[in-house]
Amino acid sequence: MRGIRKTFPGVVALDNVDLTVRAGEIHAIVGENGAGKSTLMKVLSGVYPHGSYDGEIRFEGAPRHFKGIADSEAIGIIIIHQELALVPLLSIAENIFLGNEPQRFGVIDWAEGTRRTRELLAKVGLKESPATLITNLGVGKQQLVEIAKALAKRVRLLILDEPTASLNEHDSQALLDLLLEFRAQGIACILISHKLNEISRVADSITVLRDGSTVQSLDCKADAVSEDQIIRAMVGRELADRYPPRTRLAPGAGETVFEVKDWHVAHPAHADRDVVKGVDLKIKRGEIVGIAGLMGAGRTELAMSVFGRAYGQRIRGEVRKHGEPIDVSTIQKAIGHGIAYVTEDRKSLGLLLEDDIRHNISLANLKAVSSAGVIDGGAEFAAAADYRRKLNIRCASVMQQTVNLSGGNQQKVVLGKWLFSRPELLILDEPTRGIDVGAKFEIYSIMAALADEGKCILMISSEMPELLGMCDRIYVMNEGRFVGEFAAAEASQEKIMRAIVKQGLA
Structure with a gap:
């Protein structure tokens, strides 16, 4: 060429x-x-x-x-x-x-x-x-x-x-x-x-x-x-450090904000097959918690089922917030309790690609830009412009169609949509999939800033260096169960893979 x-x-x-x-x-x-x-x-x-x-x-x-x-x-x-x-x-x-x-x-x-x-x-x-x-x-x-x-x-x-x-x-x-x-x-x-x-x-x-x-x-x-x-x-510049500096939460420190206890989820088409089997999970204020595992381990299924039972059937177990049980049986109720889920499939499940950035950002919290049930176009535009600036979304205008953005900027729009819902727990499922190293660093910086503000972040990733670089604690999942848990200081790719393989041979 x-x-x-x-x-x-x-x-x-x-x-x-x-x-x-x-x-x-x-x-x-x-x-x-x-x-x-x-x-x-x-x-x-x-x-x-x-x-x-x-x-x-x-x-x-x-x-x-x-x-x-x-x-x-x-x-x-x-x-x-x-x-x-x-x-x-x-x-x-x-x-x-x-x-x-x-x-x-x-x-x-x-x-x-x-x-x-x-x-x-x-x-x-x-x-x-x-x-x-x-x-x-x-x-x-x-x-x-x-x-x-x-x-x-x-x-x-x-x-x-x-x-x-x-x-x-x-x-x-x-x-x-x-x-x-x-x-x-x-x-x-x-x-x-x-x-x-x-x-x-x-x-x-x-x-x-x-x-x-x-x-x-x-x-x-x-x-x-x-x-x-x-x-x-x-x-066109050096990336001396692939991950932004942040103060990690010390082991045992901090208040537990969200807790999942004895969580079971059956396959949506096969009620006799559990894909999540008795999972217990805790997330503390200002903590980034990772879930490592091979494809099909049940990580996405766990996240989606907690987020308003968006996946699975025969779901049982308990979700607690500040020690009190909460109802997350629908997506609306999950959002109401401060839970947001950034899907791994931004094109199919995260965005209205043919709609503009403005409408996508306000989608999960229309009440914030409405009065008496009528959307205030000016407030919606202002909110979108604010997140465009905060997240450095590269676009001609917030009126631009989302389909015309690069993958990294589309991911920032999805993030903006859920941040506008003002969550306390942000679940990020493969948040940097298909985006370049520069855009990854920007996403990591946003995550670090949110953790510093006291937000809880649950991060699912297939890239182990990413989990090791960003997380305070890492759960290891295999065949629907947690088979290991490591603090950041003691975690390594070898230990994580050993936990997966050991369970697979058991």
Whole structure:
């Protein structure tokens, strides 16, 4: 790609970007949210057709003018977006060949489709039946189905946008190992990721984007490339400390504000299967408490069930506030008792993407901007503008549609919405998923400031360094139970993993 320039009304998204990817290499593209990474890949894959941008694309030596995704896929350029494009209630085989079904005499040949699906699943390490519905697969396996779908189209260049953002450590490593296998087979990969440790492990070369322009290209084979070097190129400054300084709560100190006792939750579709099994949890004033665990351990299920029984059935146990039992049987009641939940899925569950920032921020506390049941537009605008300033939300105006913000700024809007509800307990489920190191530091700083104000924070994260860097205490969860608890001073990644593995072998 040479001299790529892409504009939207009032915004230059890409400005004279160059990108060279060699055959059979893993090429990482990094940059802060809003740097232009996904836009560049949409140009390459034909989402933005030829004529809607300036510059040149050459593939295997020939100039290419894609009118749409079908044109790029026809020559083996396949993109897998961060939001997976699978149909939940169709089978694996139906998804893999959707729009590309094998035919015999004008009729879909599902016997051939099933046979080829088994071959493709074996290549990506999946043992599921081709007839399995996508909705019955975890996120990690769905990601592998997307890759199998790409292989079905005879991929030459595979583009992956944040492929491990929703995966646990084990699934992430399996996916990276698969990319290394593809490299050995001569398939080129473009990897967009904010997880710099993963990039350091697999990338042959790195292109750094900042504010829509190429700022540096790094050859990992020629020279060792450090994470600090990548961060410096991404943000244009040193991040001497990845986590803001704060005074941690001493073990045993502080008043217990929220307490969950003997909490049980059954699966919403299978009443005989408990996904949370007798959990006890305490959070003190000004404390950041983390929950570590593998994907499927029950962390999100626990959080959602406490937040107004938003997940599960046959929920039993007790939630206490300042020692007194409280009713959290509905979301409205949970909010009324000062509980807020920032979901891990901001796009589907956290935001009204097609609505503006102003409406999203006021959504959880309309009473605060209403009089006699009528919303005061001026008060709503003022509240949104206040949180735009406090959280440093980068936008043209609070009247801007939320869908047009970068991932990090969307996350700040979700935070603003729940902070406007004035909570005492803020539950953060994967609060920095899919955002860059600069935006992460801003989120961490907000968390530290809230803890200093005396707020209680419960943080769920699949990134152990994040938990170790931010939390006062860490609970370890496995198979629906807490299997360990560590104070910050004594916690380590090894101890946390040992607690998980020990319980798994028990």
